[in-house]
Ligand SMILES: Nc1nc2c(ncn2[C@@H]2O[C@H](COP(=O)(O)OP(=O)(O)OP(=O)(O)O)[C@@H](O)[C@H]2O)c(=O)[nH]1
């Protein structure tokens with residue numbers, strides 16, 4: 306799944322500049338999200354329907370919302386959009402800021418303090 | 434967007450617990466193969482920017498210099514009854530990427546170290562790293578064609594492993610074999626639970 310690219314963006318996409326410039330334009334040069342930490346395995350879900358034209362949201366934001374109708378990890382969003390995880394984090398920060406998404410952070414301390422957790426995972430693996 | 438039909442139910446559903454497991458080992462040890470064999474889908478790939486904490490203090494400013502490196506990682510997913518989602522990350526094998534494992538290992542349930550008996554020394558750095566960090570790990574001896582068959586005890590001895598660390602044979606291409614390795618790992622993590630240093634994330638010195 307590749308986000309739609311307008312003719313203006315295409316002009317940036319020569320062989321050398323492409324992979325660097327495209328994410329840079331998408332995030333308007335930001336490297337850190339304004340909100341949220343976003344672990345690679347944080348799970349993201351869209352909270353509400355979004356009209357195609359929302360002020361301040363780009364095509365990549367809308368693609369993320371479409372992918373996240375069901376819970377999807379940051380790593381999977383990045384892989385499916387073929388963008389670096391860092392770029393996805395910035396875009397997710399924008400969406401979180403405007404309550405378009407909910408984020409469920411991993412909580413290894415609680416999970417891994419419970420024997421039931423391990424047993425459930427073992428049983429689950431056995432029955433695959 | 435098809436929210437009409439699903440009635441936004443995803444947002445109201447409880448999120449599954451996401452769990453991270455690392456698949457480590459030397460160059461070409463079979464990491465990507467194993468991730469693909471046990472996952473629901475073909476291995477996915479993402480680029481992650483990680484901070485090099487091994488870089489010392491900047492002499493002039495006195496602040497810690499922050500170097501970042503971009504690494505490509507393969508990963509896959511196993512969903513367990515909509516309750517747990519296991520993410521398997523193949524860690525970058527090259528030696529110059531040791532430092533990035535720290536960030537990846539944060540909060541991980543444990544690790545599989547794949548050992549290729551034709552070049553056993555390649556997995557020393559992974560073994561060292563997880564030992565120092567206190568991350569539970571198992572060593573999976575990947576049976577490549579034409580490689581001499583080692584007794585598991587020979588491997589344990591060669592790697593200088595503690596007797597509590599499981600060493601198992603595997604074929605990274607086979608789903609069932611990979612599953613067995615993961616089950617071994619989770620059992621081992623359960624046994625060693627509570628004996629681990631806390632809080633997690635503090636790098637071992
Ligand atoms: N015979 C045999 N071949 C294997 C096994 N596991 C992997 N291979 C082969 O070994 C080669 C390397 O496997 P990869 O899964 O790419 O190894 P990797 O650890 O991801 O390699 P890098 O990411 O390059 O470090 C591939 O050609 C695999 O098909 C195994 O258990 N038995």
Ligand SMILES: [Mg+2]
Pocket residue numbers: 464465466507523
């Ligand atoms: Mg690989």
